[in-house]
Amino acid sequence: MASTWKDVLELAVAIELECAALYEVFAKTFADKRELAYFWRLYAEAERYHAASIRIHQSAMSTARPQGEQGYDAESTDAAAFLAEIREERARCERHGIGVADALRLARRVEEHSAELHGRTQFFKLFPEFGDLLVKMADEDKAHRDLLATAEKRWG
Ligand SMILES: [Fe+2]
Numbered sequence: 645m646a647s648t649w650k651d652v653l654e655l656a657v658a659i660e661l662e663c664a665a666l667y668e669v670f671a672k673t674f675a676d677k678r679e680l681a682y683f684w685r686l687y688a689e690a691e692r693y694h695a696a697s698i699r700i701h702q703s704a705m706s707t708a709r710p711q712g713e714q715g716y717d718a719e720s721t722d723a724a725a726f727l728a729e730i731r732e733e734r735a736r737c738e739r740h741g742i743g744v745a746d747a748l749r750l751a752r753r754v755e756e757h758s759a760e761l762h763g764r765t766q767f768f769k770l771f772p773e774f775g776d777l778l779v780k781m782a783d784e785d786k787a788h789r790d791l792l793a794t795a796e797k798r799w800g
């Protein structure tokens with residue numbers, strides 16, 4: 645069955661929330677390192693914000709017609725596999741714990757995966773009249789990755 649843009653955004657929300665859950669596990673894992681725990685908590689909050697922004701797009705556009713509905717099967721398969729992978733990693737961290745350097749490496753892998761950004765950018769391909777917002781979001785996403793780079797320098 646072909647995915648629709650709504651399915652793609654639904655999956656994107658799930659990915660953002662799963663990233664948040666992973667980073668919350670990191671915050672708990674490093675609870676005795678207050679500043680590091682605070683960093684992961686902030687990072688998790690950013691992911692919840694990403695999910696909320698996708699939800700806002702969904703509701704704002706619920707009755708709009710996208711410019712050319714496309715098939716998203718390949719992208720969705722890739723994103724769903726990524727979601728399953730983060731879930732597994734989170735379960736593993738909860739069971740066995742994780743060191744600071746490995747947590748940062750895992751976060752880097754997550755943040756560099758196209759699926760993490762996909763939901764936020766896909767929307768603008770379908771609704772180009774919202775292009776200005778894309779610029780704002782791209783700036784936010786860059787700041788989000790820069791924050792991870794700062795943490796890597798400090799704790800990596
Ligand atoms: Fe995100």
Ligand SMILES: [Fe+2]
Pocket residue numbers: 663691755760788
């Ligand atoms: Fe992220």
